[in-house]
Amino acid sequence: MDQKAKVYFEKSVIKYSKGDVTALLNSNLDCAGPLLAVTLNGIDNLGGVCYGFSLEVRKRSIDIMKEEMGIPEALAKFLYEAVRCGIVHQGMPKMGVKYFVGYDRLDEHEIFYVGPDGYITMIVTEFAYRYIDTIDRIASEPEKHIKFYPRYKEGKKETLKNIYNEAKVHINRDIESYSRALHDADEKERLDRGESSAAYTGDMQFSMDLPPEE
Secondary structure (H helix, E strand, O other): OHHHHHHHHHHHHHHHHHHEEEHHHHHHHOHHHHOOOOOOOOOOOHHHHOOOOOOOHHHHHHHHHHHOOOOOOHHHHHHHHHHHHHHHOOOOOOOOOOEEEOOOOOOOOOOOOOOOOEEEEHHHHHHHHHHHHHHHHHHHHHHOOOOOOOOOOHHHHHHHHHHHHHHHOOOOHHHHHHHHHHHHHHHHHHOOOOOOOOOOOOOOOOOOOOOOOO
């Protein structure tokens, strides 16, 4: 197994994607959109790890849902075309789709229902749990599944470097200023509650750093 693919999987899929989906599930949000968007994004990426990032997104996303998540092909195509593409391009699933969350898991493993109005209705929480179960299963046998990591196309690396440098020119604030402001706000809340002053550590949670692409 390619070690760079393994490192990419551990950071992008387990720590980042699974971590975000798990945190959203634990938050018991009343809205389904954030959980649905993060899960679908993760499926796109997981498909790349297993089948290759040079494969078109549509095929790798449908294949991972069908082959690894156990979703019938017709429903996997529906999820990609009506749900995933709707979320990415319009910010919501396309016509004919309804969705909701259900944290009590009254009907585990069922993702789809049909309502009296004929609409396909999706329980996003069960879809997310299915995604997490798939990640855990793949992680238990990484040598069978994890084969790829994203690589730069010819000339793309230099283009991205230029875009990065041009963007950075327009950023004037350093992150330490935000960290200090966050500490000051926390300190004020503690003092308002009559608590003793806490030592400033500067600790903050930042998004993970993916390994460099090639």
